[in-house]
Amino acid sequence: MTANTLQQNPLAGLPPDGAPLPHAASTAPFEPYATEAMTPEQERVYLASQWQLMWWKFRKHKLAVISAVVIFVIYAMAAFAEFLAPYHYSTRNTDFIRAPGQQVRLFHEGAFVGPFVYPYKLHLNMENLKREYAEDRTQPQKLRFFCRGDRYDFWGLVPGNLHLVCPPDGGTFFFLGSDRLGRDMLSRILYGGRISLSIGLIGVSISFVLGVIIGGIAGYYGGRVDLVVQRVIEIVQSLPHIPLWLALASIMPPSWSPLLVYFGITVILGLMDWTGLARSVRSKLLSLREEDYVVAAQLMGAKPRRIIALHLVPGFMSHLIASATITIPRTILGETALSFLGLGLRPPITSWGVMLNEAQNINVVALYPWLLYPVVPVIVIILAFNFLGDGLRDAADPYR
Amino acid sequence: MLLRYILKRILIMIPTLLVTSALIFTVINLPEGDYFETMAAEMQAQGEKADMSRIEFLKKEYGFDKPPLERYFWWVAGLVQGDMGYSFEYQRPVRDIVGDRLLLTMIVSFATIIFTWIVAFPIGIYSATHQYSWGDYGLTFIGLIGLAVPHFLLALVFMYFANIWFGISIGGLVDPRYLNQPMSWAKLRSVLEHLWIPVIIIGAGGTAGMIRALRANLLDELQKQYYVTARAKGLPPGKALRKYPLRMSLNFFISDIGDILPSIVSGAEVVAIVLSLQTTGPLLIRALQSQDMYLAGSFLMFLSFLTVIGVLISDIALAILDPRIRLQGAATK
Numbered sequence: 001m002t003a004n005t006l007q008q009n010p011l012a013g014l015p016p017d018g019a020p021l022p023h024a025a026s027t028a029p030f031e032p033y034a035t036e037a038m039t040p041e042q043e044r045v046y047l048a049s050q051w052q053l054m055w056w057k058f059r060k061h062k063l064a065v066i067s068a069v070v071i072f073v074i075y076a077m078a079a080f081a082e083f084l085a086p087y088h089y090s091t092r093n094t095d096f097i098r099a100p101g102q103q104v105r106l107f108h109e110g111a112f113v114g115p116f117v118y119p120y121k122l123h124l125n126m127e128n129l130k131r132e133y134a135e136d137r138t139q140p141q142k143l144r145f146f147c148r149g150d151r152y153d154f155w156g157l158v159p160g161n162l163h164l165v166c167p168p169d170g171g172t173f174f175f176l177g178s179d180r181l182g183r184d185m186l187s188r189i190l191y192g193g194r195i196s197l198s199i200g201l202i203g204v205s206i207s208f209v210l211g212v213i214i215g216g217i218a219g220y221y222g223g224r225v226d227l228v229v230q231r232v233i234e235i236v237q238s239l240p241h242i243p244l245w246l247a248l249a250s251i252m253p254p255s256w257s258p259l260l261v262y263f264g265i266t267v268i269l270g271l272m273d274w275t276g277l278a279r280s281v282r283s284k285l286l287s288l289r290e291e292d293y294v295v296a297a298q299l300m301g302a303k304p305r306r307i308i309a310l311h312l313v314p315g316f317m318s319h320l321i322a323s324a325t326i327t328i329p330r331t332i333l334g335e336t337a338l339s340f341l342g343l344g345l346r347p348p349i350t351s352w353g354v355m356l357n358e359a360q361n362i363n364v365v366a367l368y369p370w371l372l373y374p375v376v377p378v379i380v381i382i383l384a385f386n387f388l389g390d391g392l393r394d395a396a397d398p399y400r
Numbered sequence: 401m402l403l404r405y406i407l408k409r410i411l412i413m414i415p416t417l418l419v420t421s422a423l424i425f426t427v428i429n430l431p432e433g434d435y436f437e438t439m440a441a442e443m444q445a446q447g448e449k450a451d452m453s454r455i456e457f458l459k460k461e462y463g464f465d466k467p468p469l470e471r472y473f474w475w476v477a478g479l480v481q482g483d484m485g486y487s488f489e490y491q492r493p494v495r496d497i498v499g500d501r502l503l504l505t506m507i508v509s510f511a512t513i514i515f516t517w518i519v520a521f522p523i524g525i526y527s528a529t530h531q532y533s534w535g536d537y538g539l540t541f542i543g544l545i546g547l548a549v550p551h552f553l554l555a556l557v558f559m560y561f562a563n564i565w566f567g568i569s570i571g572g573l574v575d576p577r578y579l580n581q582p583m584s585w586a587k588l589r590s591v592l593e594h595l596w597i598p599v600i601i602i603g604a605g606g607t608a609g610m611i612r613a614l615r616a617n618l619l620d621e622l623q624k625q626y627y628v629t630a631r632a633k634g635l636p637p638g639k640a641l642r643k644y645p646l647r648m649s650l651n652f653f654i655s656d657i658g659d660i661l662p663s664i665v666s667g668a669e670v671v672a673i674v675l676s677l678q679t680t681g682p683l684l685i686r687a688l689q690s691q692d693m694y695l696a697g698s699f700l701m702f703l704s705f706l707t708v709i710g711v712l713i714s715d716i717a718l719a720i721l722d723p724r725i726r727l728q729g730a731a732t733k
Contacts, residue, residue: 231415231416231419232419234416235416235419235420235423237662238416238420238662238704238707238708238711239420239423239662239704239707240662240663240665240669240703240704240707241662241663242669242670243665243669243684243699243700243703244427244700246669246684246685246688247424247427247428247688247696247700248427250685250688250689251427251430329548333550336550337550337551337552337670340550340552340670341552341670341673341685343685356550356552356553359556360556360674362556362559362560362563365556365557365559365560366560366563372553372556375549375550375553378548378550379545379548379549382547382548383544383545383548386544386547386548
């Protein structure tokens with residue numbers, strides 16, 4: 001009886017003695033790395049370098065990517081201004097002073113002709129002495145492409161006269177109108193971009209170098225040096241920028257050549273803008289210098305300069321680039337404002353600010369609104385740099 | 401504790417202002433020659449026999465025969481006593497020329513800050529709480545436009561459309577009738593009527609920056625655990641926002657005034673020139689060009705003083721709001 005009840009207990013289904021038990025755990029040999037096996041995608045992420053990760057993260061910020069493309073295109077256009085511009089920036093057409101933009105058309109009296117413009121007929125309004133331009137609809141003038149036009153020196157070095165588009169034979173082509181000397185606005189905007197855009201880059205390079213050096217010293221040494229540097233930064237930041245620019249710009253003697261003035265202005269703009277960068281370098285360094293690898297480098301006898309340059313700065317280079325991107329538009333705006341007031345660059349150097357200097361008068365806005373066109377690239381490039389900077393800042397810390 | 405903090409901040413201001421004054425003095429003195437040399441050259445060019453003895457006398461009178469260091473010392477000593485020096489060009493004390501303009505500059509700057517606050521605060525909160533909505537995108541974009549369009553262009557466009565739509569000329573800050581009259585209620589009203597245009601134009605850039613910063617700051621706070629907890633235990637969104645993250649971002653909001661103040665003063669100068677406001681901008685440029693050094697120097701000094709005071713006020717407000725700052729200020733630093 002007892003044997004019988006034993007037989008009916010839960011252990012009844014067990015295999016006979018000596019046979020292997022069915023086990024919950026696998027009998028396969030233990031593989032310590034098996035559980036951490038990654039899909040190929042994950043592996044790609046884990047093995048990717050920091051820059052690779054940043055690129056992936058940056059790519060997700062659509063607006064920033066578009067802005068990067070826009071910036072690239074605008075810089076490329078400025079680089080090839082000689083070829084893209086229909087005229088040389090100083091070519092005067094005294095018969096067409098302050099002409100409005102000529103529309104590019106494709107169809108003449110219902111028939112396809114290809115890109116052409118109608119020539120302007122000048123009529124002087126004797127009442128208010130305003131030059132009025134009327135299109136002569138009878139004779140279309142075809143535009144020429146990849147043609148020989150105004151002579152130029154490409155980048156001041158290689159002479160040439162090949163243009164993407166030229167005015168028709170015996171005609172004119174002012175796509176965005178002409179200014180008070182009959183110079184083509186489009187060509188001048190293209191040439192002017194070269195100056196305005198490079199000022200942004202050079203100015204930021206100056207403030208970048210200053211910011212890294214000064215911020216680096218303050219952050220690495222800390223203590224009293226840091227205190228002094230911080231006060232200096234506070235002082236420079238508390239100075240209202242434009243009045244000080246005005247003061248500095250008025251220092252430059254009028255006898256300087258326009259090119260020298262250009263460099264002077266760039267240096268001035270750069271000298272005022274390093275404080276933000278220096279501050280971020282400093283705060284980063286203050287936290288990084290406590291890391292073990294810095295102590296290790298110190299123990300091995302590395303000099304501060306080597307530690308800062310080789311070990312510390314590369315660690316937050318991405319942050320620096322992001323903050324530098326955000327300061328570029330400020331420099332461009334600064335140049336525009338200074339030149340607009342007539343204290344920045346001087347003709348014959350052509351920049352967007354110099355061009356806007358002609359639009360100072362309210363009458364200009366009312367009568368010749370196309371003289372304000374240089375503002376369009378200014379706004380576009382500043383917006384683009386801002387978006388790009390936002391994207392770079394998000395991407396700068398890919399591990400977050 | 402708070403009093404000690406404020407005292408400390410005011411004490412720090414003194415060396416800051418001293419260094420600033422030295423910087424400005426150097427900058428003003430950098431161009432070659434001085435006002436008297438220009439004057440002598442101009443007189444000769446006009447065919448007048450340059451009265452060298454008179455110029456020598458004037459030079460002596462203004463202390464130009466002394467070394468720059470000594471002149472700097474006298475200038476600063478004068479500034480401390482409220483004596484801003486003497487303008488060569490206008491033949492009058494600087495204070496008489498600029499008094500009214502400085503007041504107007506202060507009014508414009510102050511009104512601009514208030515405007516920036518009123519506009520940026522609600523928009524920043526809306527953008528942060530409705531992240532990635534159409535409202536957020538639209539407002540952020542408008543803000544960025546304000547940042548990207550040069551001040552002087554905004555001023556030109558405003559002038560043009562105000563002329564077309566309202567038929568008014570908006571140049572100037574007061575009605576021409578009140579131009580050379582002392583401050584009165586009627587004049588104040590006239591100023592207020594003209595004030596809104598420069599305020600909007602100058603404020604545009606600062607507002608945009610502030611909206612962006614407030615949005616980013618608030619977004620950070622909204623992700624933090626304490627806010628999630630507050631929401632999880634059933635606080636309605638509005639109350640949770642008011643009670644916690646908003647107070648955190650208020651901090652930064654106040655401290656940011658110190659950052660945007662220089663740009664407001666700068667922007668005011670350029671806009672003033674375009675709109676021909678009776679503020680300091682146009683006078684400053686003229687003074688710089690003619691090397692009227694006491695006029696220019698005292699001006700720049702005053703503008704810097706204005707920003708330093710602004711930073712001080714924002715620091716004090718911050719210390720009142722945030723106990724951590726005033727305690728830290730007393731303990732270490």
